[in-house]
Amino acid sequence: MLFLKIPLLAVLLATGDNEDAFQEEISFKMIHSSSFYNNSWVKIQNSAWLGDLQTHGWDTNSGKIIFLYPWSKGNLSKEEIKDLEEFFRGFSIVMPQVIHRYASQWKFKYPFEIQITMGCELHPGGAIGSFYRFAYQGSELLHTQNNSLFPSPNGGTRAQDVYRLFNQNHANKKIVQKILSDTCPRLLLSILDAGKADLQRQVKPEAWLSIGSNPGPGRQMLVCHVSGLHPKPIWVKWMRGEHVQLGTQQSDILPNADGTWYLQVFLEVEATETSGLYCRVRHSSLGGQDILLYLKLPHNSMGWIILAVMVPLVLLTALAFCLRKRW
Template sequence: MLFLLLPLLTALFPGGDSDVGFEEPVSFHLVQTSSFHNHSWVHVGSAWFGDLQTHRWNSSSNTIIYLYPWSRGNFSNKELIVSSFSPLIHHSSSPDIFDLQVTAGCELHSGKSWVGSVHVAIQGHDFLSFQNETWSPSPKGGRKAQNACRLLNLKEAYKHRVYMLLSDTCPRFTLGLLDAGKALLQRQVKPEAWLSSGPSPGPGRLLLVCHVSGFYPKPVWVMWMRGEQEQLGTQRGDILPNADGTWYLRATLDVSAGEAAGLACRVKHSSLGGQDLILHWAPHSALGWILLVVIVALALLAGLGFWFRKWIEPREILPLS
């Protein structure tokens, strides 16, 4: 079932070496979805360095698309012998609808050791996984997963090759990516932040919204505060991508209208150098609205006075008959 996984891994883990130093978490993963609908297969594949997509698979030509000039890592063309990004399974007796999801890759744990793994899901449910040179069935996979793992674990040479790709070649290729793309991957972009109010949660209540956008890298801390006291009712949304590769997040707080004064949104991010962004909530007061109305009224009166003078002055100099 999964014997075509090896060409997939080989395609993006071609070899090479690097001695790049780093402190941040590092990971590289391949993601492939294969769907059988209407008597035909559709395969979608991609590769990710952390949260950044670096490769895409062109299913029509069986070729890998490198999304950045440095996506090949720091290897020469001679070293980078890329095989086709092959689909994972072929079955002439597949059911009418069949979905297979596979994630394979490696990541650095606690800055000390690399861990490689493969996870396979069928119809959206965990089926089996590979780690430490062993295929293991998921508890939800049932007898089919157990039988598949039993057959796969009999193939010692295949298991060892997959293990070496995940535990040795994948980390070296990932370090090569980090080295080749460090100008982009290690950049720091400061966030911009602003406040607004959302739809009222109910009578006498306010929904305070703190928008944080344009930051990179992705990790960020946003919290509504009263002085130094964190407001535990803060609700943070998903961190969403902007078109330029930076990120956006919003944090909301549901409070009574009388408790909004004194609240502030606090933003921590690595690009700020320890200088947090703090935005204080300052709603428009009744006095402010009164002053605005008075200013508008005075402006209208001044305009009317100017128009009246322009209209009446020519008539004052007409000779008496």
């Protein structure tokens, strides 16, 4: 696996306020996952991702790559795309056969999952490195180290056996090295350039507060919802004054159907300790103007309710006193 030093091209010299848009590490990864239900039934899925954005899918019936954006092809030629399709089509046929053959020897117990991730990553400064990982049931068996493939230290004899078989397939190994050292870096840089309008898209989030399920007597679960944001990185905290509240918990950041993101941030507090709490949202689309949502719990309206109940009681008591005195 080669480690390349490649100029960032015009994509990293984007004009205007977005000139630093790609100065953080970003990766392009191809993911192959196989679900082995038994020794004759396997479900195959292939996809490709630029960071957290899926850019390519896979049609299992035709064996064709699905380009999810007009710029997903980058600068790859038709011949290169065809070669990639043939590689993944053949890989998706041969790999399950090999796994079935060695499942008993490697002590793979049905049903199980195999995941192979390979790709390249662009570092700030222009260096591009490649990676390859092979995992069984979420446990890594093979990985790259110092730009070469090795069995994972915690993989035991199973990792050694898989590594030995991988090294024996020189033709497949050569193709993978070419994809990682040549095809992937060119595709990464070209789709960053071609897709920068979408990748640099800024969408302001919407935020609102709610009360979650009752966590216990005398306590409340406060929830800050943030939705519709793009890009994905965001900072959301429950605060009082300038102090972040301990116990703040954040959900996973989940995708919306329109390509934006959604998350929730929780804080469990004593019902009597809610005064001055607010949710603070920071995002690149806000231009430094954070969203501040101050908590307005029903305790204010509760005071009005209590007042509405007490006033008639006081009046009734006074009336009863007057009537008694008159009687």
